[in-house]
Amino acid sequence: MKRHRPRRPFIGLLTAALVATPLMTAGSPAAAGPPAPALIPKPSSQRMLPGQTFTLQSSSTVGVIANSKERTAAHKVADQLSAQLRRTTGFPLQVKQGAGTISLSTNGPSSLGAEGYQLRVDRSAVAVIAATPQGLFRGVTTLRQLLPAKADAATRQTGPWQIAGTTISDSPRYAYRGAMLDVSRHFFSVAEVKRYIDLASLYKLNKLHLHLADDQGWRIQVDSWPRLTTYGGSLEVGGTPGGHYTKADFAEIVRYAADRFMDVIPEIDTPGHTNAALASYADLNCDGVAPPLYTGTDVGFSSLCVGKDITYSFLDDVFREVAEQTPGDVVHLGGDEAHSTPHSDYLTFVPKAAGLVAKHGKRVMGWQEIAETPLPAGSIAQYWGTDDARSQDLARQAAAQGAKVVMSPANRAYLDMKYNEDTPYGQDWAGLVSVETAYSWNPSTLVPDLPESAVAGVEAPLWSETLDNVDKAEFMAFPRLPGIAELGWSQASDLNWATYKDRLAGQGSRWDALSVNFYRAPEIAWR
Ligand code: TNX
Numbered sequence: 001m002k003r004h005r006p007r008r009p010f011i012g013l014l015t016a017a018l019v020a021t022p023l024m025t026a027g028s029p030a031a032a033g034p035p036a037p038a039l040i041p042k043p044s045s046q047r048m049l050p051g052q053t054f055t056l057q058s059s060s061t062v063g064v065i066a067n068s069k070e071r072t073a074a075h076k077v078a079d080q081l082s083a084q085l086r087r088t089t090g091f092p093l094q095v096k097q098g099a100g101t102i103s104l105s106t107n108g109p110s111s112l113g114a115e116g117y118q119l120r121v122d123r124s125a126v127a128v129i130a131a132t133p134q135g136l137f138r139g140v141t142t143l144r145q146l147l148p149a150k151a152d153a154a155t156r157q158t159g160p161w162q163i164a165g166t167t168i169s170d171s172p173r174y175a176y177r178g179a180m181l182d183v184s185r186h187f188f189s190v191a192e193v194k195r196y197i198d199l200a201s202l203y204k205l206n207k208l209h210l211h212l213a214d215d216q217g218w219r220i221q222v223d224s225w226p227r228l229t230t231y232g233g234s235l236e237v238g239g240t241p242g243g244h245y246t247k248a249d250f251a252e253i254v255r256y257a258a259d260r261f262m263d264v265i266p267e268i269d270t271p272g273h274t275n276a277a278l279a280s281y282a283d284l285n286c287d288g289v290a291p292p293l294y295t296g297t298d299v300g301f302s303s304l305c306v307g308k309d310i311t312y313s314f315l316d317d318v319f320r321e322v323a324e325q326t327p328g329d330v331v332h333l334g335g336d337e338a339h340s341t342p343h344s345d346y347l348t349f350v351p352k353a354a355g356l357v358a359k360h361g362k363r364v365m366g367w368q369e370i371a372e373t374p375l376p377a378g379s380i381a382q383y384w385g386t387d388d389a390r391s392q393d394l395a396r397q398a399a400a401q402g403a404k405v406v407m408s409p410a411n412r413a414y415l416d417m418k419y420n421e422d423t424p425y426g427q428d429w430a431g432l433v434s435v436e437t438a439y440s441w442n443p444s445t446l447v448p449d450l451p452e453s454a455v456a457g458v459e460a461p462l463w464s465e466t467l468d469n470v471d472k473a474e475f476m477a478f479p480r481l482p483g484i485a486e487l488g489w490s491q492a493s494d495l496n497w498a499t500y501k502d503r504l505a506g507q508g509s510r511w512d513a514l515s516v517n518f519y520r521a522p523e524i525a526w527r
Contacts, residue, residue, distance in 0.1 A: 034162045037146050038506035040482045041204055041489035042499075043170035052123045052165025056101070056147075058091045063100025066133070070106045071097075073133035076259060078104050081140050088150060088157045102126040102143075104136050115206070116171030119143060121163045134261045138204055142168060145202075149509035174443065176380075176406055176457030177488030178207035178265070179481060181473075182416075182464040184214035184276070185297070186236050187243040192470045194256050199477070199516065201260035203485035208257050209265040209332060209459060212322075215275035215294045215302050217242045220250055220266065220325075224317040225281065232276035232293070237465055239295040250325050258327065265365060266322050269334030270315065271341045271349045275302040283310050297465040300339030306349045315356050323360035330380065331357045336367035347373050354379065365406075371398035379403040380456060383447065386411040386430050395447045399454035407443040408459045413484055415476045416463040419519060425466040426476055435504070435521045439483035440497050460484040471517045478511060478518035479504055 033053035039046070062082045066074035075095065081102070082093040108118060108129040117130040117139030128139035146166070150157040179200040181188060188196075197208060212220045218232035221244060233244035245253065254264045274284075275294045282290040286305040294302075304311050323331055333353050338346050350373040354364045358376040365380040371394045375381075381398035383405055385391020395405050407413070410430035417433040418426040431437075438460075444452040460481050467473045486500065501524060508526035511518045520526055 034148070034164045036164050036166070038503035039142060039145050040500075040503050040507060041486035042494045042503065043142065043168045044491055044494075045170070046166060046168045049122055049165030049167065052121075054121045054123060054126060054163045054165065056085070056089060056091065056159070056161035056163075058089075060091060060093060060102065061100035062093055062095045063098050063103045064095065065098060065103060065105035065107060067106070070133050074104060074106050074136055077133055077136045077140055080259070081143070084144070085147075085151060085161075087155070088153050089159065089161055090156050103128070104140070105129045106131065106133060106136060108135065113171050115204075116169075117142075119146075119166070119168040119170070121146065121167075122165045126163070137201075137261045138170070138172075141202055141204055142170065145510070149513045151513075152510055153513040154515070172204070172489045173491055174455070174457030174488050176207060176404075176459070177205045177485060178209050178406065178457070178459030179205050179477075180209035180211060180267075180408075180459055180461035182211040182214070182462060183219050184211055184217045184236075184269075184464075186464040186468045187217060187219060187233075188464075188470065188473070189243070190245065190249050190252055192473075193253050195470065196473070196477075197253075197257050197260055197262055199474075199514070200481065200485075201262055203482045204489050205481075205485050206262055207265055207459065208262045209267060209461070210253075211267045211269065211461075211463075212245075213268045213276060213334075214273045215299070216296075217244075218276040218280065219244045220268075220322065221246050222318050222321045223247075224321065225314065227280040228277060228318075232280035235293050235295050236468075237295055237297055238468065240468070247325060254325065254327060263328035263330070264326060265328060265330045265332050266326055267332035267334055267365075268318055268322060269336070270353055271304040271306060271311075271346065272300060272302055272336070272338035273334055274304050277314075278302055278304070281314070284308075284314060300337045303338060303341040303345075304349070306341060306345035312352060312356065315353055316359075319353075319356045319362075320360050323357070323362050326362065329363050330365050331360070331362040332365040332382075333357055333370070334366060335370040336384070338369070351375075368394040368398070371395070371401070371403065375401060375403050377402065380406055382406045382408055382459065384408050384410050384414075384461075385447075387446075392447045392450075395450050395454075399451055403454075404456035405447075405450065405454050406456050406459050407446060408461055409441070409446060412438055412441050413458065413460045414463065415460050415480055416465070416467065419521065423519075425472055427463070427466065433480070435479055435483065435524065436497055436501075438480040439487065439495075439500055441487070442492055442495065443487055444492065458484055458488040474517040475519050478516050479507065479521060479524065482507065 078095045112131045117135045130136045218228040229244035236242040363378045371381045383395045
């Protein structure tokens with residue numbers, strides 16, 4: 001076979017090259033070299049470049065091409081890539097300005113949008129092109145999946161570090177692609193949250209919703225109401241010590257997420273799910289008596305006192321301090337399962353609480369029940385139904401008043417549901433959720449007569465009543481979370497269980513390299 005001399009990458013010609021090179025569809029057998037990797041989420045389009053294999057070498061560099069406004073952020077993306085590959089390859093992989101062996105450029109067409117990117121791998125170079133640093137980051141997550149799984153390990157590995165030649169052009173289906181972590185029922189440390197951010201961002205999720213306050217614990221510092229954390233955060237389910245994030249801790253989580261282009265959406269659940277707050281301040285209770293801390297797993301027994309003024313000065317302070325710590329534009333006020341709040345009180349409460357979130361400059365997000373009340377412009381309702389008529393109605397009511405809907409159907413997207421009867425932890429109130437069940441639905445058509453334009457995206461909640469450590473959390477999230485991520489990113493016409501299942505199988509070795517405690521679902525031929 002005739003070999004071409006390696007060329008220097010020339011970014012300006014990339015778009016032309018994408019079109020001009022002889023192409024082969026992804027998955028078809030290449031002449032030689034590494035197999036075409038199994039990407040999740042599936043990109044909008046991918047072609048293989050037969051006979052072209054890229055090999056990362058000790059002399060390889062990572063180049064950044066970006067205007068002065070975007071240079072710092074683009075360099076950060078390059079630094080993260082280089083740091084990970086340095087760890088496993090042992091190569092220096094110097095990051096520099098201008099073209100490199102791997103080039104990251106933000107000079108792509110604006111038609112790529114905020115998150116889209118193009119990627120080209122040929123025998124001599126790798127180029128990722130986007131219109132923003134965020135787009136570069138998404139492209140780099142694809143590049144990481146193109147490399148051998150061992151490139152994601154924590155320690156030095158042996159090469160070769162090869163990638164099958166390919167061109168990819170990719171952008172997301174939905175703008176909202178979230179993962180929720182319940183840190184109230186069981187507390188998760190900053191390091192554990194960072195780990196979850198790392199794993200979620202690998203699959204292009206862009207929202208981290210933190211469920212920060214519930215009956216069992218208040219987990220975020222509020223200076224004006226200090227007992228919320230010192231007392232209300234002291235325990236967790238089962239009565240073991242809880243914990244909370246100081247302002248510095250929370251800032252660290254927000255920064256870490258932002259470096260991986262995930263917005264943090266803090267949730268303070270109201271008016272139900274509030275026992276931790278009610279236990280901390282007697283005045284918040286209608287009868288003025290503070291209940292004891294709660295370490296069980298029941299829901300629906302607590303409520304803020306809707307008729308008391310102090311309820312709203314409390315929430316004003318809480319939402320102000322939480323909003324101050326949130327660079328993202330959304331704050332979640334809960335609103336679910338308020339079974340101990342009289343319905344007329346609920347209808348009074350939600351608009352007042354929503355008004356306070358809006359007053360502090362944030363869009364309101366809440367569970368589907370909030371759709372029954374008038375909401376400020378730009379609000380988001382989170383569907384958690386199980387195909388029941390009432391939940392579907394609420395989703396349509398949200399859309400009818402101009403709100404967006406994020407789809408978290410409990411019988412499909414709840415990562416705390418057991419996979420099957422033998423799953424050692426988790427719940428089953430919404431049903432058993434197999435890997436296939438979690439994947440096989442369409443966010444835009446799940447609720448009949450919900451206009452497609454109202455659907456902002458998807459989110460996979462991980463409730464932690466039964467998950468007292470991060471190993472258990474990973475076991476429930478993997479392999480289902482990447483499936484939800486694909487529903488959020490990939491085009492509807494590309495969603496196909498048979499082909500997904502095969503791509504999913506290829507993630508097993510990557511999770512082994514990353515030491516993810518995933519459920520080896522027997523229906524997947526893990527490799
Ligand atoms: C329902 S769904 C809840 C949570 C529980 C979860 C357990 C929703 C908005 N609320 O309080 O943790 O089920 O699966």
